Amino acid sequence: MIFGLLFIIFNFAFIISPYWLLPELPIGKFTVLVVTIISGIIWANYSTGRLQLQYSIKSFAGLVILLSVIFAINLGPLSSSIPWRGDEDFHIANVLALINDLQPYVSIFVLAGFVVFLYLLAKNKGLAFIWYSLIMLVIFWALAVIRILPLGNPVFFPRYPYFTYWITAILLKIPSIIFTPFHEEFYRLVPLLFTGIIIWLFIRVSFKEISVPSFLAGIGVTTIPLVFYYSSIFYLELPAVCLMFVVCLRIDHLLHSDFNEIRNDPAWYALLLLGFIKETTLPFLIVFVIFRFAILFLKLKKSGQNNFDEKQQPEPNPLKRIYAVLGQEVIISLLVLFPAVLYLIFRSSLAEISRGYIPAGNNLLHLSTYKVIIRSLLEQFGPFLVIFLAGCILLIRQKDYIKVCFFLSSIVIFLIFFTADDWKFIGYSRFNLLILPEILACSIAVFHRLKDQKILGPVLSILILAVNLWISPVNSDGTKKPFWGNYNYDTSEHYYPYEETLQWIKDSDIHGSILFTGLYYPYYFEFYFHKLNWFPVYKVIESEENRNEKRDILKMLTIGKEENYTFVIYHILGKDIPTIEKDTGYEHMQEICNMAHCLLVFY
Known part of the structure; x- marks a missing residue:
């Protein structure tokens, strides 16, 4: 249908x-x-397959309330x-x-x-x-x-x-059409929405109902450093993480169902959609396929070739039945892998992409690699890493061996996959987002165990929230801390007050020309010119990444004066603002800063 x-x-x-x-x-x-x-x-x-959705107004209302709370928490980062x-x-x-x-x-x-x-x-x-x-x-x-x-x-x-x-x-x-598309919040509402769905599912499965203790646990998930950092950045990972979480919640059924049953499960369609969203979910899909085949072979070994299906009488030709089941398993694997593989075929054979995946196995041989990985997990997941380990123990005690093995295998495969990539990205927070679903799914066992504890459960959630806020990568003004989630190389987001600076210049001299400099990497200035409905004459001169900032500022000010630019905006890389002599050709210098970085405006 x-x-x-x-x-x-x-x-x-x-x-x-x-x-x-x-x-x-x-x-x-x-x-x-x-x-x-x-x-x-x-x-x-x-x-x-055949699928019928079930919903309730009460459940939907709970999601709306939860999204409102998450929106309020992320109001600064969104803007x-x-x-x-x-x-x-x-x-x-x-x-x-x-x-x-x-x-x-x-x-x-x-x-x-x-x-x-x-x-x-x-x-x-x-x-x-x-x-x-x-x-x-x-x-x-x-x-x-x-x-x-x-x-x-x-x-x-x-x-x-x-x-x-x-x-x-x-x-x-x-x-x-109504507001113009030049508002950062519009795009960031997409990852925030999927974050809300993840937390809502976490609450529903852990507590079975929306209540004050469940909301406290949900806020604890919201403020996990990794979640708090990326829930307000328009990347493709969080929609994929949401779908992976849906799969993890139904992993028992997805791993054990036959071809007809699996297609009636909503999580089956989440699994299919993963390849359309992000190609780096392929390791997760491969782990799923491997586990399906492993479970099938365990069933074959346990039941014997002559009595493979316990619900039916032994067949006169059991090999035919076995081949049919193996054929169905191959079809399931192809359906799951096809979208991601097709995209990778298009990308690798028809397009010229400079950033590809080239495994570097020697990264796995250095002790420093594992120190970085452990540090990244502790900093990015905070207390939930401990909750996850406790959840694994509970699942083992409940004899959910396949479930816990799947979660651990997926995490290990992802860590190996990204560690074997360029050494620059070892422990990179954006890649670690893809192990968030497994960690949350395992953690559910702990909260489900504590859901009837009127004191211990809320106290645990409050402690988690306190630690998360203490190690939070988000500043109080909504900017993100520079270099967070990067360990070997700076590939993180740096928040500069460009909108405030351009608004200030527009208010000061709407006809002034601008020289942007100090950057060694491009910036999307056109977005803010459209947002401000102001299109001044401007030029960008990139600087060297490793430079003496004081000398570079003087050099760029000389160029700005020679080319008659009204304003020179200098992009400060470090934390310290160098002392600049007054005789630069520009009469004034304005420092415009947020809690992450500063810009210098000469005019």
């Missing part, structure tokens, strides 16, 4: 996102398009300037390009169609659903043709999967 939705998702990911336009020759484009469409139809058809470095500016720019391409009626159609889809699915109106799916597919393809054909040379850079960009653009198209 959900073939239509799966095929539409596939189309957004691989057809409307025009990977098939990357080959140079027309015959290559046509071939890739046809093969992609056919493979998408086959994938969606085999992935489809902070786009960081210098990191990839948030890249992701925002991609969504902005799609928003500019989208017509409002497309966004309205897709959103309205999705609401109708959920209604029909919840009411289990099969025949109406089938007709609706057919109509949706016809209209969708018409819109797809309208969207793609005029794009002779689309602005398209397949460094990351585009599916999340499309969903974000569709959601933001209507608000962007």
